[in-house]
Amino acid sequence: MKPLAQYAAIIVGLVLLGTTPLYADNYILRTAATVAMYGALATSWNFIGGFTGYPSFSTAAFFGLGAYVGTICQRNGIPMGVAWTIATVSVAAFAALLGGIILRLRGHYFAIGSIAIVELCRLIVSSWSDLTGGGDGLNVPLIHASPDAVTRLFLFVMLGILAASLVVTIIVDRSRLGFGLRCIHQNEDAAAMVGINTTAYKIAAYTLSAVFCATVGAAYASWTGYIDPTDSFQIVMTVKVAVMAILGGAGTVVGPALGAAAFVLLEEVFWANFIDWNRAILGVVIVLLIFFLPGGLLSLRARLRRASGGAA
Amino acid sequence: MSREPILRLEGVSKTFGGLKALTDVSFSLDEGEVVGLIGPNGAGKTTLVNVVTGNLRRSSGRVLFESEDVGTQKPYEAARRGLARTFQIVQPFPAMTVLENVTAGALFGGGADSLADARDKARESLEFVGLAGFADRPAANLALAARKRLELAKSLAMNPKVLMLDEVNAGLNSSEIDGALNLIRQIADRGVTVLIIEHLMKVVLSLSKRLLVLHHGQLIADGPSAEIVADERVVEAYLGQKFAARLKEMHHG
Numbered sequence: 001m002k003p004l005a006q007y008a009a010i011i012v013g014l015v016l017l018g019t020t021p022l023y024a025d026n027y028i029l030r031t032a033a034t035v036a037m038y039g040a041l042a043t044s045w046n047f048i049g050g051f052t053g054y055p056s057f058s059t060a061a062f063f064g065l066g067a068y069v070g071t072i073c074q075r076n077g078i079p080m081g082v083a084w085t086i087a088t089v090s091v092a093a094f095a096a097l098l099g100g101i102i103l104r105l106r107g108h109y110f111a112i113g114s115i116a117i118v119e120l121c122r123l124i125v126s127s128w129s130d131l132t133g134g135g136d137g138l139n140v141p142l143i144h145a146s147p148d149a150v151t152r153l154f155l156f157v158m159l160g161i162l163a164a165s166l167v168v169t170i171i172v173d174r175s176r177l178g179f180g181l182r183c184i185h186q187n188e189d190a191a192a193m194v195g196i197n198t199t200a201y202k203i204a205a206y207t208l209s210a211v212f213c214a215t216v217g218a219a220y221a222s223w224t225g226y227i228d229p230t231d232s233f234q235i236v237m238t239v240k241v242a243v244m245a246i247l248g249g250a251g252t253v254v255g256p257a258l259g260a261a262a263f264v265l266l267e268e269v270f271w272a273n274f275i276d277w278n279r280a281i282l283g284v285v286i287v288l289l290i291f292f293l294p295g296g297l298l299s300l301r302a303r304l305r306r307a308s309g310g311a312a
Numbered sequence: 313m314s315r316e317p318i319l320r321l322e323g324v325s326k327t328f329g330g331l332k333a334l335t336d337v338s339f340s341l342d343e344g345e346v347v348g349l350i351g352p353n354g355a356g357k358t359t360l361v362n363v364v365t366g367n368l369r370r371s372s373g374r375v376l377f378e379s380e381d382v383g384t385q386k387p388y389e390a391a392r393r394g395l396a397r398t399f400q401i402v403q404p405f406p407a408m409t410v411l412e413n414v415t416a417g418a419l420f421g422g423g424a425d426s427l428a429d430a431r432d433k434a435r436e437s438l439e440f441v442g443l444a445g446f447a448d449r450p451a452a453n454l455a456l457a458a459r460k461r462l463e464l465a466k467s468l469a470m471n472p473k474v475l476m477l478d479e480v481n482a483g484l485n486s487s488e489i490d491g492a493l494n495l496i497r498q499i500a501d502r503g504v505t506v507l508i509i510e511h512l513m514k515v516v517l518s519l520s521k522r523l524l525v526l527h528h529g530q531l532i533a534d535g536p537s538a539e540i541v542a543d544e545r546v547v548e549a550y551l552g553q554k555f556a557a558r559l560k561e562m563h564h565g
Binding site: 189190192193194 | 387417
C-alpha cells in the first residue's frame with residue numbers, strides 16, 4: 001500500500017469511528033470504542049509480531065498490568081489521566097526489562113514464554129491480595145456523568161490511543177528501526193552481520209508492543225469501573241489480538257487495525273445471531289481466512305488486481 | 313619499522329566441550345593483503361572466521377583488530393568496526409529486494425547517514441558487482457552465482473577494512489568462478505584486506521601470495537604460497553601427494 005493510501009485509510013477509519021456519536025445509539029458507540037481499543041492492541045502487537053516476526057502472546061499481560069497500575073493509582077487519589085500515564089510508563093519499563101530476558105528465545109519457544117508471562121502476571125496479581133484485592137478484584141472510582149457521555153468519552157480516548165499507535169507505526173515503518181526490525185524478521189543472524197544491534201532492536205519492538213496496551217488497559221479499567229485478575233489477564237484476549245493483526249495483514253501499517261475492525265464486527269454479528277454457536281463459527285471463519293488469505297485482508301487488493309489483469 | 317597489522321590473532325583457542333576446534337592459533341594480516349586460508353574439511357576454518365567476527369567467543373587468546381582487543385565483541389560490533397564476512401551458505405533477507413538487502417549493509421554496517429544515502433551507496437555497490445539490473449528483484453529469486461554476488465555487494469556496502477570470504481566460489485561453474493575472481497581482485501585493489509577460505513587451489517593460488525594452513529584446529533603453515541604448496545606437512549594433511557606433484561610440475565614446467 002502506498003503511503004498516501006495508508007494515510008487516507010487511517011483518516012477515513014478514524015473519522016468513521018469518531019463521528020458515530022453524531023447519529024448512533026449507545027450500542028454502536030460501544031462497538032466503535034471496542035473496535036478502536038482492539039485496533040490499538042493489534043497495532044501494538046504489530047511492532048513485535050508483524051515487523052519483527054516474534055509471535056508474542058504477552059498482550060494481555062501488558063493490558064492487565066496497565067489496568068492494575070492505573071486502578072491502584074486512581075484509588076490512591078491520583079487523577080485519571082496521570083494514573084494512565086504512570087501505568088503506561090511503568091509497564092513500558094517492565095516490558096523493556098522483561099524483553100532483555102525473554103527475547104533470547106526464538107520461534108515457538110518465544111511464543112510459549114510470552115504466553116507464560118500472562119499466566120504469571122495473573123497469578124502474582126491474584127495472590128498479592130494486600131495490594132490488588134486478590135480474586136475479589138478492585139473497584140475503580142466512577143466517573144460522574146451520564147452513560148452516554150461516559151461511552152462518548154471512552155470512544156474518544158480509545159480513538160486517541162489508536163491514532164497515537166498508528167502514528168508511531170508510520171514513524172517506525174519509515175525509519176532505521178523499522179528497516180532493522182524487518183531485517184531481523186527475515187534473517188536474524190544476517191541482520192547481526194550487517195551491523196544491526198539485534199538485541200536492542202528487539203527490546204525496542206517489544207517495549208513498543210507494550211506501551212499502548214498498558215494505556216488501553218488503564219483506560220478500560222476506568223471505563224468499566226471494576227477489574228479482577230481473570231478478566232484482566234485473559235489468554236483468549238492475547239490470542240485474539242494476534243489473530244486480528246494477522247487477519248488484517250501483519251507487518252503492514254493499517255492491516256492490524258483493519259483486522260481488528262473486521263474481527264470485532266464479525267464477533268458482534270455472530271453473537272447477535274448465533275448465540276450458542278458464535279465461538280465455533282468465528283473459529284471456522286478465522287481458520288478459513290488464514291488458510292486462504294495468509295497475507296491478510298490487505299493482500300486482497302493485490303489479488304484482485306492480479307485477477308482482473310489476468311482476465312484483460 | 314613496518315606498520316601494525318590490521319588483524320592479529322595471538323594464541324587463539326576455541327573448544328566446544330571436550331572438542332578442540334582451534335588450538336593456539338596465531339597469525340596476523342597486514343593492511344591490503346590478500347591471504348588464503350586452506351585446510352581439510354573440519355579443520356576449523358569457519359570456526360576461525362566465527363571467532364574473529366564474534367559469532368563465537370574465543371576460549372582463550374587475543375583477537376586484535378587495529379591493535380584493539382576485540383575478543384568479546386558481538387557480531388554487529390564487528391560489522392560496524394569494518395570486519396565483514398560472507399557465509400558459506402548465503403544469508404540474504406529473502407523477501408526483500410536485492411537493493412534493500414545491500415541497503416541494510418550500507419545503513420547499519422557502513423554508517424550511512426540516512427536511508428536515502430544508504431540506498432545510493434547500495435546502488436554503487438550493486439553496480440560494482442554487476443547486479444544493478446537485478447536491484448528490484450526479490451533476493452530469493454536470484455540464482456546461486458548472483459546470490460553470492462549479492463553477499464559480496466552487501467559486505468562491500470559496509471565499507472569493510474577486512475573482508476573474510478568463506479567459500480564464495482563453492483557451487484559455481486568455471487566461468488562464474490572467473491567472474492568472482494575478477495571481482496575479488498578489484499575489491500583487493502581498493503585496499504581492502506581479504507582473507508579467503510577456499511577449497512579450489514586454482515582460486516587460492518591465483519589470488520593470494522600468502523597462505524595459511526589449518527589442520528585439526530592448528531595452524532601448521534603460514535608463508536608464501538609457493539613454499540606452502542611444497543611443504544611436506546601441508547601435502548600430507550591436505551593437498552595429497554598426487555596433487556602436490558602436479559602443482560610442482562606446473563611451477564617448474
